[in-house]
Amino acid sequence: AQSVTQPDIHITVSEGASLELRCNYSYGATPYLFWYVQSPGQGLQLLLKYFSGDTLVQGIKGFEAEFKRSQSSFNLRKPSVHWSDAAEYFCAANTNAGKSTFGDGTTLTVKP
Amino acid sequence: ETGVTQSPTHLIKTRGQQVTLRCSSQSGHNTVSWYQQALGQGPQFIFQYYREEENGRGNFPPRFSGLQFPNYSSELNVNALELDDSALYLCASSFSRGPGELFFGEGSRLTVL
Numbered sequence: 001a002q003s004v005t006q007p008d009i010h011i012t013v014s015e016g017a018s019l020e021l022r023c024n025y026s027y028g029a030t031p032y033l034f035w036y037v038q039s040p041g042q043g044l045q046l047l048l049k050y051f052s053g054d055t056l057v058q059g060i061k062g063f064e065a066e067f068k069r070s071q072s073s074f075n076l077r078k079p080s081v082h083w084s085d086a087a088e089y090f091c092a093a094n095t096n097a098g099k100s101t102f103g104d105g106t107t108l109t110v111k112p
Numbered sequence: 113e114t115g116v117t118q119s120p121t122h123l124i125k126t127r128g129q130q131v132t133l134r135c136s137s138q139s140g141h142n143t144v145s146w147y148q149q150a151l152g153q154g155p156q157f158i159f160q161y162y163r164e165e166e167n168g169r170g171n172f173p174p175r176f177s178g179l180q181f182p183n184y185s186s187e188l189n190v191n192a193l194e195l196d197d198s199a200l201y202l203c204a205s206s207f208s209r210g211p212g213e214l215f216f217g218e219g220s221r222l223t224v225l
Contacts, residue, residue: 004154031211032211032212034213034214036216041218041219041221042218042219043116043202043216043217043218043219044155044202044204044214044216045216046213046214046215049213051211090154090155092154092214094211094212095211096160096168096210096211099145099157099160099168099170100145100155100157100214101157102147102154102155102156103154104152104153104154105152105153105154
């Protein structure tokens with residue numbers, strides 16, 4: 001069965017520190033991969049996506065992610081976290097846009 | 113460009129009632145998908161509509177049904193509401209049925225008492 005796993009339920013980092021959120025996927029073939037961010041009570045906003053090609057992809061708000069086929073991973077990183085980055089982050093995968101599989105999310109808390 | 117809009121934003125129902133949620137897709141998108149997001153979980157795929165026909169369904173019972181209209185807007189209907197149906201219901205549109213990005217609305221928060 002297709003699945004997306006985010007091993008970390010909750011991460012706390014200090015403002016200005018670096019961040020890495022983990023994501024692993026299990027799919028029959030390499031899917032398209034995404035990271036979304038959700039602020040409380042809001043819908044999901046796309047941060048970045050990987051379809052093919054360069055395995056390091058850049059997104060909005062200074063985020064980047066690296067696709068590693070050998071590890072079935074697509075980890076999200078940011079060199080320096082800002083207080084406004086506090087939110088819930090979802091990794092997702094699909095081979096059909098509408099039928100995406102999401103992880104259960106990682107809640108990011110930013111300490112002043 | 114108009115984004116995905118959903119209505120109502122919040123609603124409260126009692127067990128056994130029926131609810132209809134509405135979604136207007138982003139301009140130029142012909143595919144709409146619905147997701148259920150329970151508290152503390154990621155969105156779960158309910159179903160997808162492409163050009164007014166259901167095009168795939170997740171693990172949800174038949175009391176979850178939908179429609180897509182010629183202008184690509186969509187409805188999600190849930191009959192015989194249960195307490196576990198309490199969740200944020202997200203509508204997302206996309207350019208096509210193929211792999212790609214989803215554009216989400218802000219959701220409809222349903223509480224079943």
